[in-house]
Amino acid sequence: GCSSGNNAAPASNSGGSAPAQTPAAEGSGGEITAKIGVVGFLSGSGAAYGEAQKAGLELALGELNEANKGKLKMELKFEDSGGEKEGAINAVNKLINQDNVVAIIGPTLSGEMFAAGPVANEAEVPIFGISNTSEGINDIGEYVFRNSLPESIAIPTAMKSAVEKKGLKKVALIYASNDDFSVNGYKVMKATAEKMGLEITGEATFSNGDVDFSAQLTKLKQTNPDALLVSALYKEGSMVVKKARELGFQGTILGGNGFNNPKVFEIAGPAADGLIVATPFSPEKQDEKVQAFVKAFEAKYNKKPDQFAAQAYDSLYIMSQSLLGAGKADREALRDQLAQLKDFTGVSGKLSFDEKRNPIGDAVVVVAKDGKFVPFE
Template structure:
């Protein structure tokens, strides 16, 4: 699936932002999870990118021609899309792909070709370390998960936990690895560790084992479609202890699918629409007006990523891949809807997570 948003490069500037012959024209490829079981991620990411690009064009300093490819959440399709964008379309920058396991095949190829690449939702360990051209503005699980577990342990006086994760996906495996380390570091007793496979629909065997050991807390690493079903089935068999979810749970789709069963879920995220910040409120209002949806973490991260990129392109002064890569690496103190952001020496984002819970059918601050 291919969508092209064309840049109006031939228009002359008239001072109203409708066209600026002095703007820097850049072709940017976006690889997004648009169709398939995780399409909610791709929809939010694509919407956030498009909204930010409208604003960038209005500012008139950078003119981004956005070429969007669907990965369907599959490594092979993501890699094929990346190769097309880098070679046939000759883009200067890649945004995405959506999942960490997709980035594990796209990242090395992009780095080899010298194409700066920004992950807006890839949170597994080691993503920026793929190469010098790989960045991400999505807060890694290694920063988010400790915050959510520590908050839950303190509030509920937790001593024992059960763990559940998808063992055939690099993202959910990475989330589990972080959860296990945090639990051990905090001296929590891990009563059982249960696994499942991607797109599984029946989790009763695993949940029954968890119910039998009666933990104080469940740590789950899953994508939203899996996580929502897991919580729904857990509540149906009488498990009433809180869940701490990995980054994959940070979507309103969890509430849509699980309904009341999602109540009490605890997650950590860099984004919360309820923050008293004019920049956040302005973005939220624009997003809701444009798409008739409330922006989630993935929309906000994508929105900021496009603005981060536009800032780097302006500083680079051209569409040259190396110049843009160097400008991205120097990003420090950038103010976005996620807060103040900088890239560390590996290309990883540095920012503070917020701990949220689902209460009364919506994400709220966990207190």
């Protein structure tokens, strides 16, 4: 089911309504049509991540197609990966071979990107991770990009802040051992603890899909840590937080990027209070661009955007800027434009890439309080 013709050929007036005597003039150009695929965790245990990403992308799409009228029209084709590597691979294959997209945004999880990124890279289709925070994502290849702030920046920022303000000395770690993102976060937590001279009192693992964490948490609590470091996606992570409090753990709880979603408050309830996380995005930030985004998001969806929505939103602005720079919907030209991205300022902060296309950006540290994240100070 391949479409005919060259991949991602510059699409000009293919609708047939344009008068034949006015081909795209050189220099001024016709309207570029760009079909972009999106692979999201849209169903299953992490569906709130994918939903937030879809919401952010659709908001940006409306704004950009309006602003770019006559120059660029973007289309989004969403595919649900279910948060599975296999699902992500299938989605990427379909978007490339059947839908002939010029680029792909997603997939949601680092593990999915590790599985599906090579497929896009080999096909020379730019693939842009908006929530892939693990180390090694960019090593997949030169068609792989991300604006996701790596855990290697976010977690140390949160830990330093927590150690400083809470005087932590002893920490225990718990993480999902069957999820690439969670394993990477755990490694960063452990390395950071060692670097900071913290004592590690214990370690425990669970699997995504687990619902009972009492055995692990009972054991860890007995090691008497000042803080529990949790590397997990929101569903399991929130249940871990809730159970730890139920078991009477009163110390600090600190988590990774997986907690940056409002589902945490739904699942953990008041037990979420005090949870410390680092994020590149806060809807509270007193910044014109951020507040305009929050306002537009709230008007459209009747809720505040989270980090996943914000990074998705930014990614389409980056695509727009890069496609306009390329002057055509061409995969290679788009890749080159993306690689040149410098000092892009989005709602999730300033973004530029290092020589390996790793994002460089800042994290803010937030703490859960009464059903939302507020600055940790």
